[in-house]
Amino acid sequence: MTRESVRAAHLGELDTPCLLLDEPRMMANIERLKSRMARLGVGLRPHLKTPKSIEVARRLMASPEGPATVSTLQEAEQFAQAGVRDILYAVGISASKLDRVLALRAGGADLTVVVDSLAAAQAVAERSRAAHYRIPALIEVDCDGHRAGVNPANTELLVSIGRALHEGGAELRGVMTHAGESYNARDVEAIRAMAEQERRAAVDCAEALRGAGLPCPIVSVGSTPTAMYAENLDGVTEVRAGVFVFFDLVMAGLGVCEQDDIALSVLTTVIGHQPEKGWILVDAGWMAMSRDRGTARQPVDQYYGVVCDMEGRPMGDLVLKETNQEQGILMLRPGSQAALPDLPLGTRVRVLPNHACATGAQHDAYQVVRGESPLVVASWERFRGW
């Protein structure tokens, strides 16, 4: 799974479509967030649902053993097999998944689960008692109404869940929250405010648990936007973020990164022209890009992606405007006064993705590139499934 087969090929030699990973950009993205976290005095627990690759994970994590965040038990199993030990499974646990959780822990992984209801806490506690083993759990808190989690104002429920875990035979490890609404922020000021709201919700809940005599060693927050703009993380013990490792057009549209920071692109070949319609057809459709249209609700719609040349420079107003399963249509942005570039049959271009997690998931490997005239220096496998 972790083999690195050095190829040193030119982009023209690759089969298309395929997924390119600009390693220097990725390393710069990692360093940027790591230094931020160091300045704020908080550890990073990177979310590995974005890369799903042990090669990327090793460059992301503080140590080969973690810490790490995952979104599926498949990710937990793959990373555990590759030596990662400190893993948070950050999606609400269901009783039917506890066998796999116990198997992972028996294999040496320190896997923590998440609950946000009394029923889930009781199920984890019950299974802990049956297994004579304290399964560690965080309580998820809903800091912004975006998704799952206990309402942080509902201290009574929070403490009941804490007690059900702690007194029921499981291990109460703390609280976690995720400012998912930060993806819909309109500007950086709004993101800063969300970061503080996220911190406040987590810290308040941690204090409520401690005030009730319950343990709460971990106070976990995070999303890429809030991690990039938080100014104060007092009381927080760790930050989770995933998409920052590659960034994407949604993040650039939010102002969280520049387009030049985006480390992922899809390499595609021109396969046809419909000059009277202003169309250039390529062999990357929605199968290669995903159906994610996350920039559609942003001020600048990037359609299925921004088109760049082989060196990664955006080609003016050219976008991947429409897609079929295995065919895409490059067009100028609506209203553009530019001339359609002349891209003969066989020309290759790179398309920056709307959403790195979704586009990455369509591919089984990263073709790792470096340099201004990029060379493919490695191929790193990705995994998937549940």
Place this chain on the structure above:
Amino acid sequence: MTRESVRAAHLGELDTPCLLLDEPRMMANIERLKSRMARLGVGLRPHLKTPKSIEVARRLMASPEGPATVSTLQEAEQFAQAGVRDILYAVGISASKLDRVLALRAGGADLTVVVDSLAAAQAVAERSRAAHYRIPALIEVDCDGHRAGVNPANTELLVSIGRALHEGGAELRGVMTHAGESYNARDVEAIRAMAEQERRAAVDCAEALRGAGLPCPIVSVGSTPTAMYAENLDGVTEVRAGVFVFFDLVMAGLGVCEQDDIALSVLTTVIGHQPEKGWILVDAGWMAMSRDRGTARQPVDQYYGVVCDMEGRPMGDLVLKETNQEQGILMLRPGSQAALPDLPLGTRVRVLPNHACATGAQHDAYQVVRGESPLVVASWERFRGW
């Protein structure tokens, strides 16, 4: 790749999320279109981009050797390895893919490629001469302005492409077209009109080629909507269709099938509740469903899918309204007067997909189910990539 591991499990025993395939519904869908084609006197060349599974392909094709349509060379290679011989690669060919085309043909597959420009025809002819081997090609015709293809009114260009193939050393096999706009039709009458327009364009182009003294043995048309509603296929030699094997909510919204015909669903488990918001959280997010929102532009928006019970019966107004990567939110349709059903933690439901091709592509296997209290009778692998 083709192993069938009999499990006879109940749905409650499966890890979730996973992809269910209702085999009796699939077989009925196949029989329905096959009898239609038989009545119209035309052969079916099923599009295997939808199933990407040899087990499904064998149930779809007229014989174990085909004929079949594919959308990637990866599909061609996988199916050729499993014994399929008569394969049409229905996306415009690029010169860089001709090595793999020649390797497939050398291995015994009768693979046909598609061109829609003089430049592409010349590239195929040139490679044929260099290889001392006539690569067979169809000319793509654009019957509805939807995608690629020669404008059928441009007889001059069509004949030039035909000559470039035939006289240049390749094998001109005929013409093909695809009424992609039929997916946007508003009613069945519009689909019938599009079927006739699709037939007319292909037959007219075939006649133009023959009138110029060129061969045109194959006249290939197709899309699931037009295949289901065409009333006259005179002059057509084969019909291509893919999604009909499973159907989906987009096809049901078009009136091309009933919801009861949909053979694919995603099995998911309830992992949380936010009662004050009317939310039920499940472990199927966009990773399990895909980001396809094809019903958003139809009269009835089905969001990320219609929620059914374990037996496959729709649960009133419950839909998969929103998704995160590994989490989905079930809600009542906006405006519904129904009460939110009581689905305790651990309850399992099935979600019908918007687009079978896109949802299928998120999974590595079909869990094949039969019966009113469904049992899992087999697991069939899917493949992917390019």
